[in-house]
Amino acid sequence: MRESFLPYGKQWIDDEDIQKVIEVLKSDYLTTGPYIEQFEKDIASFVGTKYAVAFSNGTAALHGACFAADIKEGDEVITSPMTFVASANCVLYQGGKPVFVDVDEMTYNIDPGKIEEKINNSTKAIIPVDFTGQPADLDKIMEIAKENNLIVIEDAAHALGATYKGRKIGSISDMTMFSFHPVKHITSGEGGIITTNNEMYYQKLLQFRSHGITREHDKIKDNHGPWYYEMQFLGYNYRMTDIQAALGSSQLRKIDRFIELRKKYVHLYNEAFSNVEEFTTPFQKQDGDSSWHLYIIRLNLEKLKVNRKAIYEELLQQNIGVNVHYIPVHLQPYYQERGYKQGSCPIAENLYEEIITLPLFPAMTEKDVMDVIRVVKSVISQYRR
Incomplete structure (x- = not known):
């Protein structure tokens, strides 16, 4: 018997991480401040995308991606059954229907050869999961998506730092989600992020995570003055905090x-x-x-x-x-x-x-x-x- 209990996964926080969090605690911002934008830039640079939008957790990020993809009641989304429930629940949050496709016997990832038989006129998107950190067969999945006018939202909660045919995970699919739960590759306590090269998705994600509110004057329909903001659709309070973001950026360096x-x-x-x-x-x-x-x-x-x-x-x-x-x-x-x-x-x-x-x-x-x-x-x- 081993003398002490060894968990299956655990965070690794060092003095540098702690110091970065202390810096935030001594700053003017605890919630939405400059560290969030910096963390988003750090992740986008790391994976090689134009945009990244941070969320309070990975599930919230997946929900945001489903909203940005305009998934709604009556839409079907294909995904893997071999995953945490969030990969499918995010579809339900939008009124859609998850459709499960069996996995490959060897990789345990969704089997691309079985995806097409589940596609119909109601299919809107595919959510492949990079199970255990091993990338799904993304070339084949992206090809199927293109042929059927589908959006690919990659659940890469397990796969930060992984590559597929020399390309960083996070730069291939239409949108990719990473999780920063303590057992993942890096942690922000709780946290998630969506990376994308699509500006329309980027703008929708930003607004969705903050109640559907915008303060940008060029988007506001009836500007009452410099204080004015508009809630233009039903969003959620899914914002990350500066405390989380500072920890995430510090962790990313390692x-x-x-x-x-x-x-x-x-x-x-x-x-x-x-x-x-x-x-x-x-x-x-x-x-x-x-x-x-x-x-x-x-x-x-x-x-x-x-x-x-x-x-x-x-x-x-x-x-x-x-x-x-x-x-x-x-x-x-x-x-x-x-x-x-x-x-x-x-x-x-x-x-x-x-x-x-x-x-x-x-x-x-x-x-x-x-x-x-x-x-x-x-x-x-x-x-x-």
Whole structure:
């Protein structure tokens, strides 16, 4: 057993990060101030886009993207079931209908070959998910979208710093969302952002995150004076704070180091587990460079005496903070009550029964990694057939 509990993911905050937050606390602005604009510029520069709009969290950012894409009642949006519920809920917020397409057996990303059969006259957009940090098959998805006049909103919550065929994730799709939750590559506490090269989307996103209000005189219909503002549509209070933005910018300066450590630990896992027949290590595509948000093993239950639950519980008892990513969205009670059927995405459903997420975060040490390897091998050998 490991002596202390090791979580599956955790932020890494240093004195530089703390100092940047203190600077904001001593400044004139705590909420909407200059640090937000700076953070947006930093992210846009990092991924190579013209625009970035920061939000209070990743879900809010996805909601904003669905609004900017003009998704409304009666529209359908294709997405993956192997994701957090936000990837589909953002469609529901706009009155649209999520349509789930099964995942690829190897990559666990949405299968482009199955997308076209779900497209009809009501389809408005595709939300591919870069699951675990490995980019989806974006060339094929963008080609399908172009042929069918669809908008691509990429859920890259797992993929900041990843590349696809030499291009940074965040610069390829019509809009891309990144999350800054504490377990992600960098954190702003809570936070999310949309990157885009489309000025129309950019302007709509800015206004949407602040109640649909504008103060820009060239957009105002009836200007009463310099104090005047107009609420032109129903938006939300989804603004990020300067406190969050300052932390995010400070963290971003360390992202190359963070990703390098993630890749190092993945290499150690892969080497150690290469001869273990009782589970499969993550498949790595050759056309993309994952930023490795998650390290997921897939159990071969035919070679084990017990089910996934028993192994999961044993690992927790051994102080290894495992998790499961994710319960397929269409199996959630809320979605089942609205007509989504078990059996509609069999690969995702089978995958869910067999996967376990192992700890992976840059603040781990090599000793932590070796502890995980030792305990996992010990538990697996205990239940080997």
